Amino acid sequence: MKEYTMMMNRRRFLYAAATGAAMLSRTSNLRAAGYDLIIRGGRVVDPSLGIDGVRDVVVVGGRIAAVEENVKADAAEILDARGRLVVPGLIDVHCHAAQSNDAPQLVLLDGVTSYLDAGTYGADGIDQAAARVKAGPNFGRLLINISRIGVDNQKGELHDLNLVDVDLARAAIARNRDVVIGIKARLSNRFTGANDLEALRRAQEAARPFGLPVMVHIGQSYSPLPAILSLLKRGDVITHVYAPDPNGIFDDSGRVLPQVLAARRRGIQFDFGNGTLDHFNWEMFERGVKQGFIPDTISTDWDGPKTRTTNVVDLPNVMSKFLMLGLSLRDVIARVTVNSARAFAAFSDRGTLNVGAPADVTVLDLREGAFQFQDDYKVVRTGSQRLFPIAAVVGGKKTPERS
Template sequence: MWDLLVKGGRLLDPADDRDGVADLAVHRGRIVEIADTLDERSAAETVDATGLLVVPGLVDIHAHLSPGTGYWGLDPETLAWRTGVTTWVDAGSVGAFGLSGLRALTRPTELTITALINVSSIGIPGETGEHHDLANLDVDLAHRVAAAHGDFVSGVKARIDRRTVGDHGIEPLRRGLDLAERLGRPLMVHVGYGPPTITEILPLLREGDLLTHCASGSPDDLLRDGRVNPVVLEAAQRGVRFDLGHGSGALDFEVLEAELAAGIRPTISTDLHAVSAHGPAFDMPTVMEKMLAVGWTLEEVVRAATIAPAQSLGLAAGTLGVGARADIAIFDVTAEDHPVVDVHRQQRTSPARLRNVLTLAAGAPLTEKAPARSAPWVPRSPAQRTAEHETFTELRQSTTPRLHAATDFPEPYPRATGRGATDKE
């Protein structure tokens, strides 16, 4: 007997080279069988996925998941249930001082959550500046704290741009590399306006380390005369991984298209936080549509949002293989040309819309949860303010239905009609 049967959907699982209509059975939170046809009489529940796309639960390796504790944090449960993301990685919101708090905050969830520990002990409590005081970059302390949290720490994060490092140049990166080496984990490096420059940063990264914001227009030396900087190509050949990290300011279509033309294949991540969740990133399906807009196939997009990011951090996620945890995302894919924008308001045309229909974590539907209102420090345009107001108006109306007709309600306990009537009538 199965707990759940997902029937008749297009199963697209790049990790298993699977793409075709099939049924998928779940028992005790694991995928136990996949076949062309499975008998729904053997399942306690059946989800009819006919005409829909069934993929592994999406894996977002760059987000900020500490709501109410700093400038950037948001609650992933308000997004996961409606976007298909079941595995989240907090990318450096906290360092040694805050790691226990983040773990406690994220423990009571159906989602899979790990963290990249910030090399700065204070993490990112404000907009930037966590590396201005090198006393906060205590590698010995960070190593002890991270080691005590085991697999909850999947890597190290260092933000390396001129606003964050101040006068310390490349030194915070060197300490981040030292910490990553001690932990035996990859280092994810954020880049922005230099100095330090890409030319200074990339030669220091090791095989398996990640450059996030890889298609940003902020570093002025990712491209040279419209072509990919040779130091970027050399890093890719050496095994450095590239990650999108869309965020509020890190997707430039021209940079991305130049990198794709040069053969660089980034993982897809959102860099979702309290600001970017209002746009232009919004959520993982939106970012995936932007990758369709620059010419990727649906299979390439799903791979870059599932198994590829999972493998980059050694996470047990991103697959529909038999025996895997039953993290499943079901989408309605509609062929429809529509404009998408990068952070500089450049437009491209996506050929399809991805609308999440159902998200399952360990075989169970994720709990629906409305987002909180924006924090007062989050900058929003008039259009964003209007959209947020309309969202909460709609939520309020949808949670207080007004039904009046007698036929709108069942009558489970009819009135007794005569002496001797029982409660079974």
């Protein structure tokens, strides 16, 4: 066994050496001939690398080749980003962009180069959703709804536990393991009635053989939040973190519940999930920020073209709400790039402009002025800055700009 291990290690070493030499040779030839794309002169903000300054981003073969000042070289294509922000491709970890064939393209126009469809479909529709995601222009992945019928905003998908079939969910995951990366359970009372904890237990049971995380939608749940948190494991995600009472993250005195703080310490992730109905109000948002309980990730809960006419608009607009409440630009960008990449292993090579990473890049405009932002209850606040999507690059290719 020892000799076999040594032989395998030697083979791996030789393979790595040969691969490295081939890559070096290819890179040298490409450098001699010029680059595929250079994004010139933008303010590069990449929290994963600690970069905040004017740089050129160089792309070769669909990968980041360099992030440097004043690159002296030609490229097949130039993207002029002077006066704009250049950031790792935005990752939206809670949207519903697998609902139609054109939805992935629509979120890409918003600067979202990677997305996670958070439980639109259950076992009955997940195969079609997986095909749609694979055909899309950006990098998409799926959470499967623990209810076989998926989202049902009219009747609620978890009122009938006969729809929560663990074996059916497991089979659907196994068929689509390349794109299904977790399970979703919407635990608001109107979707579950008294079934919330049992539905969550079944979601965990379905996830267990695959080692997958479970994302739980909270807000106005039947059961107290501590009971829900007790069923979560490291790597699971709470979304709609600032959902109003009953059964939100705050106690009767307005302080973050100790069970919520303990959950974060043991590795539970917390996501914003803007949404349009009962998912946050300014009071809860501001209370959380003042206490330093900031979500790990910022997401939209995007729900089709109509989203642009709601308080969501797009991911850059949702990001701007955090700027209004005092987060730094770097902290906001981290929550839609590197933090999102860490939250889900499928995105682990994204959310960064590190050399060798997939060349997913978003160009944003940070404008000064008086901008109105709404919560889910149509209460308006005015901020002095807003981010706008300008352009995106996916796998080293420029994508159509939003009109």
